[in-house]
Amino acid sequence: MPALTSEQIQALDPYAFLAVLGKRVIHPGGRASTDQLLAWAELQPGERALDIGCGVATTAVRLARGWRASVVAADLSPLMRERASRAVEAAGLAGQVEVAAADILNMPYPDDSFDCVIAEAVTMFVDRPRAAAELVRVCRPGGRVLATEFYWRRPPTAAAKEIFLGQVCPGLRFDGVEEWVGIYGGAGLTELRTATGPFEMMTPRGFLADEGLGAFRVMGRTLSRPAYLRKMAWLMPRMARAVPYLGYILVAGRKPDAT
Numbered sequence: 001m002p003a004l005t006s007e008q009i010q011a012l013d014p015y016a017f018l019a020v021l022g023k024r025v026i027h028p029g030g031r032a033s034t035d036q037l038l039a040w041a042e043l044q045p046g047e048r049a050l051d052i053g054c055g056v057a058t059t060a061v062r063l064a065r066g067w068r069a070s071v072v073a074a075d076l077s078p079l080m081r082e083r084a085s086r087a088v089e090a091a092g093l094a095g096q097v098e099v100a101a102a103d104i105l106n107m108p109y110p111d112d113s114f115d116c117v118i119a120e121a122v123t124m125f126v127d128r129p130r131a132a133a134e135l136v137r138v139c140r141p142g143g144r145v146l147a148t149e150f151y152w153r154r155p156p157t158a159a160a161k162e163i164f165l166g167q168v169c170p171g172l173r174f175d176g177v178e179e180w181v182g183i184y185g186g187a188g189l190t191e192l193r194t195a196t197g198p199f200e201m202m203t204p205r206g207f208l209a210d211e212g213l214g215a216f217r218v219m220g221r222t223l224s225r226p227a228y229l230r231k232m233a234w235l236m237p238r239m240a241r242a243v244p245y246l247g248y249i250l251v252a253g254r255k256p257d258a259t
């Protein structure tokens with residue numbers, strides 16, 4: 001993929017921007033929340049998993065490496081898929097992880113295709129009930145569906161809400177825990193469980209916890225181009241206004257067995 005122009009960098013959504021900088025974990029719960037999600041997934045070796053909205057395929061690679069799962073890592077964005085393919089190849093897992101194009105609202109997979117379906121920070125960007133129904137559709141009866149989402153940990157000020165949903169992530173939709181439980185329960189999942197925590201991905205502590213020494217690579221890359229620095233200088237103060245109100249929620253459930 002050719003180098004992005006300054007205008008293209010300015011127009012990137014925050015998640016694509018972080019991917020371009022080399023950030024690997026790009027969802028509000030961070031790596032520790034993925035640990036929890038994967039524990040709930042109860043994957044067995046050789047099972048088939050879908051990571052939809054896979055970003056740069058960090059979780060897909062973990063699934064393939066740690067659980068010997070056969071994984072489809074799918075994303076709507078060509079930029080993300082290009083980086084996901086690179087990550088999969090670098091991990092030597094090209095035979096086990098297929099990087100594919102898919103829209104969470106209309107996935108190109110038959111009903112009941114996967115033992116486990118994961119969507120970390122994806123549903124909230126689109127029509128949420130429709131996306132949740134689609135996650136359940138492609139999961140086999142008895143299989144697991146797992147998701148990470150944003151939620152408001154405490155009522156945001158009008159300014160914080162406008163900055164986050166109006167400027168930083170236009171189109172993003174989320175509210176409280178009950179609302180997410182209603183959406184995933186309404187999609188047909190049973191045995192629902194949730195966990196919540198603060199949004200720390202963009203704090204120094206969260207950044208280091210998620211990226212380890214890679215945090216310095218991301219910083220170095222940010223400093224390497226004025227367009228990256230300008231974008232970061234725009235993003236960080238806005239994020240900081242919203243962080244005190246933001247949290248992540250994990251939702252996991254089982255698709256009922258066929259009767």
Ligand SMILES: C[S@@+](CC[C@H](N)C(=O)[O-])C[C@H]1O[C@@H](n2cnc3c(N)ncnc32)[C@H](O)[C@@H]1O
Pocket residue numbers: 015024025026027052053054055056058074075076077080102103104105119120121122125126
């Ligand atoms: C916040 S990032 C999360 C990336 C990855 N799941 C992770 O946790 O690191 C959201 C991802 O969802 C993808 N995405 C957005 N809308 C989508 C859609 N309709 N279908 C599939 N993927 C989508 C974006 O391209 C991006 O990679």
